[in-house]
Amino acid sequence: MSSGSGPGRLVLAATPLGDARDASQRLRDAMATADVVAAEDTRRLRSLAAALGVAVTGRVISHYDAVEAARLPRLLDDVRAGRTVLVVTDAGMPAVSDPGYRLVAAAAAADLPVTCLPGPSAVTTALVLSGLPAERFCFEGFAPRRDGERRRWLAGLATEPRAVVFFESPHRLADTLTAAVDVLGAERAAAVCRELTKTHEEVLRGPLDELAGWAVEGPVRGEITVVLAGAAPAEAPTVESLVDAVQERVADGERLKDAVAAVAEAAGVRKRELYAATLATRPS
Numbered sequence: 363m364s365s366g367s368g369p370g371r372l373v374l375a376a377t378p379l380g381d382a383r384d385a386s387q388r389l390r391d392a393m394a395t396a397d398v399v400a401a402e403d404t405r406r407l408r409s410l411a412a413a414l415g416v417a418v419t420g421r422v423i424s425h426y427d428a429v430e431a432a433r434l435p436r437l438l439d440d441v442r443a444g445r446t447v448l449v450v451t452d453a454g455m456p457a458v459s460d461p462g463y464r465l466v467a468a469a470a471a472a473d474l475p476v477t478c479l480p481g482p483s484a485v486t487t488a489l490v491l492s493g494l495p496a497e498r499f500c501f502e503g504f505a506p507r508r509d510g511e512r513r514r515w516l517a518g519l520a521t522e523p524r525a526v527v528f529f530e531s532p533h534r535l536a537d538t539l540t541a542a543v544d545v546l547g548a549e550r551a552a553a554v555c556r557e558l559t560k561t562h563e564e565v566l567r568g569p570l571d572e573l574a575g576w577a578v579e580g581p582v583r584g585e586i587t588v589v590l591a592g593a594a595p596a597e598a599p600t601v602e603s604l605v606d607a608v609q610e611r612v613a614d615g616e617r618l619k620d621a622v623a624a625v626a627e628a629a630g631v632r633k634r635e636l637y638a639a640t641l642a643t644r645p646s
Contacts, residue, residue: 363415363438366487369441369443370441370444370445371476371477371515372474373392373447374447374462374476375393376481376482377389377451378410378482379453379454379484379487379517379557379558379560380453383408383415384482386481390414392448393450394417394418395420397420397445397446397447398419398422398445399418399425400423400425400437400447400450401450402425402429402456403424404423404424413588420446425437425449427463427560430461430465431460431464433496434468437473438469441474442474448589452486454482455482458485458531470616482559484555485501485587486557487558487587488558491565492525492552492555493553494552495525498525499525499526500525500526500593501526501528502515503528504529504530504531504605505588509541511549512541513541513544516542516545517545519565519593521593522592523592523593523594524592525591526589527587530586533582535577536578538588539574540577541558543571549569550570551588552567552570552591553589554577554587555586555587556582556585556586558587559570560584562605601636604625604631605636608625609640611624617642622640
């Protein structure tokens with residue numbers, strides 16, 4: 363696909379999560395014609411090409427996390443020279459918890475053409491299979507490995523109203539779900555999606571305590587994607603429940619009107635109603 367004049371282009375392409383039949387025709391064409399193929403695992407690239415009946419004719423190089431930065435200069439030079447550089451990862455979309463981000467950023471900074479061949483993604487596949495509300499969601503990458511960091515991360519999700527999608531190692535899933543029960547509560551709805559699109563695909567749905575129990579019994583194998591339901595909206599406080607906070611501020615020397623104003627603003631209630639409720643508790 364070399365143009366011979368002017369810049370070529372950088373192409374990021376989504377690859378099947380497990381079933382080769384999910385490969386798009388555009389991916390097949392790109393694999394067959396790209397001048398350079400930067401693959402997270404060159405062996406998996408060859409296996410995918412064989413499954414698709416595609417002959418990769420371009421130069422194939424490894425492009426995983428540890429070497430991504432070192433590969434940048436030559437790949438950018440390839441694009442400048444008019445070549446098409448195809449980036450693929452083991453499964454799903456490059457740059458989504460996979461190599462690719464640095465290369466895209468560098469190409470964009472150099473004003474070189476970048477495009478994407480859309481396709482399979484474990485994030486959206488798990489989300490729609492979870493059975494949880496998916497109008498709004500956030501993606502958290504991989505869960506932290508260490509228990510303290512993991513619990514702090516989960517605490518940050520305690521009030522997140524959107525569905526949360528994240529990846530986890532099968533060997534750490536039980537620890538993560540057990541910590542989630544402690545931090546987020548046993549009844550928080552979730553789904554564990556295992557081996558998506560593969561022969562042994564499995565989706566388990568239920569409250570966190572049930573899913574944690576399943577994971578603890580183990581063993582758990584395969585690629586894991588977890589979806590957490592968004593947190594339920596917090597109930598608005600009643601005016602009466604805020605009176606004690608006003609009285610505490612007054613006891614500390616604050617004027618009643620100022621205390622009412624501060625508490626009402628923080629809680630999102632009407633100052634007039636809170637003022638009246640506070641006065642009603644005072645001795646006549």
